[in-house]
Amino acid sequence: MCGIVAAVTQRNIINFLLESIQRLEYRGYDSSGLALINKNNDFIRVRSIGKVKELIKKTKNKKLSGKIGLAHTRWATHGKVSEENTHPHISSHIAIVHNGIIENSLKLRLFLQKKGYIFQSDTDTEVIVHLLHWEQKKTGKSLVEVIHNSVIKLHGNYSMVAMDSNHSSKLIAVCSGSPLIIGLGVGENFIASDQIALLNITKRFIYLKEGDIAIIKAEKTTIFNKNYSIVRRKIIESDVKYECVKKGKYKHYMEKEIYEQPDSIRNTLKNRLKNNTTIFFPELGLKEINIFLNVEHIQIVACGTSYHAAMVAKHWFESLANIPCDVEVASEFSSRKLAVRKKSFFITLSQSGETADTLTALRISKKLGYLGNLTICNMKGSSLVQESDIYLLTQAGIEIGVASTKSFTTQLTVLLMLVAKIVSIKQKKNNVEKKIAKILTILPYRIEEILKKNKEIKNIAKKLYNTKNILFLGRGDQYPIAMEGALKLKEISYIHAEAYPSGELKHGPLALIDENIPIIITAPKNLLLEKTKKNIQEICTRGGLIYIFSDAEINLEKNITLLKVPYVEEIIAPIFYIIPLQLLAYYIALSKGTNIDQPRNLAKSVTVE
Ligand code: AGP
Secondary structure (H helix, E strand, O other): OOEEEEEEOOOOOHHHHHHHHHHOHHHOOOEEEEEEEOOOOOEEEEEEEOOHHHHHHHHOOOOOOOOEEEEEEEOOOOOOOOOOOOOOEEEOOEEEEEEEOOOOHHHHHHHHHHOOOOOOOOOHHHHHHHHHHHHHHHHOOOHHHHHHHHHHHOOOOEEEEEEEOOEEEEEEEEEEEOOOEEEEOOOOEEEEOOHHHHOOOOOEEEEOOOOOEEEEEOOOEEEEOOOOOEEOOOOEEOOOOHHHHOOOOOOOHHHHHHHOHHHHHHHHHOOOEEOOOEEOOOOOOHHHHHHHHHOOEEEEEEOHHHHHHHHHHHHHHHHHOOOOEEEEEHHHHOOOOOOOOOOEEEEEEEOOOOOHHHHHHHHHHOOOOOOOEEEEEOOOOOHHHHHOOEEEEOOOOOOOOOOOOHHHHHHHHHHHHHHHHHHHHHHOOOHHHHHHHHHHHHHHHHHHHHHOOHHHHHHHHHHHOOOOEEEEEEOHHHHHHHHHHHHHHHHHHOOEEEEEEHHHHHHOHHHHOOOOOEEEEEOOOOOOHHHHHHHHHHHHOOOOEEEEEEOOOOOOOOOEEEEEOOOOOHHHHHHHHHHHHHHHHHHHHHHHOOOOOOOOOOOOOOOOO
16 A cells, blocks of 8 residues: 655655665555755755656756655555555645545545535545645634644544645644554654664654654654654664565565575564474463453454465364354445344454554454453554554564465464464363464474475466466365465466355356366365365366366366375464465466566555545
8 A cells, every 4th residue: 555754864765765665565556656845945846646756757867956855655545546545745835645444535525615615636645635724714823733633523533744835844744544653763763654664774763653743853752642742652662674675686575585484483482382393482471361261253354365374363263162163255244134142252363463444443342341352463563463452463574565474374374373272271181282383383394395495486477377276276275275265366476366255166166167167276185185085076077177276186186186285284284285375376467477576456465544
């Protein structure tokens, strides 16, 4: 989604703004722009549609200079992709960049038009900047006071950064439902949508909280909370290394992130497994242990890939801990009147910790009488982490590819540990915990083994990349894996892919089967295999082209391709079997030549509902 970077320094910041905004490209965007205040206290604005490199071209030979400025990547919501709609937007002496949506912008636009404002764009951002200008003209107050008085008029989740060319020593930032992070420098300060933009400048960050307004000057920052009282917010030393943001020997971030999975899982297990037999979460105190002792139901809410991880976890909660578990996509959870089960505990899953739908669901859940809530998240300091009762961090490292890979397998690793721990707490015996701890230590090696199948998977990809439709099938805990495999494929290759539970095929989708539709099946050797074999037979007799990933022996009819995978323990099979599907999607997209790391229309962190 939109990316914001701004700085107030003692030096010319044009290069910093261009480099940093480029680092936010991975979030997804369609145009970019920047504005500086020059030494005459005038705004200089440059905007361009397309990639940041187009913006860089436009700034060349312009000798731009300024010690304070804003930059933005826009992901269109209000108004088409055009230079007029690209940020920053300016009203006289005020310039702003903004992320999120102002839900009542139409009403405010009509009001401002009546007051004589002429709009240059279709954006809700221009509504904000004219509103600030109008309020300031009316009241004569400083920009920060005007912003404080205006935020109640702006409905929706958003963040913004503003500057005033009459007072060129400060930036004003507002965090209202969409993240902003202050980066602390020496004699200079920065603000951005996420730390990646600032990692080569500083490691010291302040995550603004919901409702915060900050004044950022080169020498100091002042933060007001939603009651307009000055507050001190914790400074976080980031342990994220800037090197993580480089592709190294890989062609794409997604490829790098797929191959990083054994290490991401090792990092996620680190300090959480004692003697390979005990699972240890320092984050869970006595209070949480008591909650889990009493818990009778789990509700998990998430989006996209994180939702698929939740679907796998449902199998584990129910089969290992005997706790009923419901899973729902966050936007649906927030779209109906909810009935909450007795003694239910609420869990959110998220890579970014900033997904607006998931955050809204968490906020709603707090009014519904759950026993408590927990987030499993990859981003320390993110909104979900800050707003949840407890959090467990996955240690996947920064994930840049829009298509999630290592965040999925590390979420599953934490979820499996959590289920095992809850079994021990509830059943007061630790045999399940011991068994799972032991299996989890083997998991990174198992993944290393399956990654070695890359060449064979690449060959399958070469046969499939021209296909228009692909079906994915799975049974039991492999159904969410089929869903995740289909999501990966459609995101990065734009091939239509659908997932079905294998047994559901005969209830309709079988009508689609002919020699033109490839079907991908993950079929581990387990109690469900015989039923899956029957489904394979049903497809075979109708001429479907089948590709099976399995560690079992399967009769090879002429339209079946079997990719024999190494043995894996049944409980971790979902974490293992997603790897070939990630590689398959990656190699298909590579053959097609699509933009793998930044697929069209998508954003890494979806901060609008
Ligand atoms: C995954 O490949 C997607 N890009 C997307 O579905 C993602 O998983 C979803 O937007 C949720 O994101 P989160 O985990 O950061 O909350």
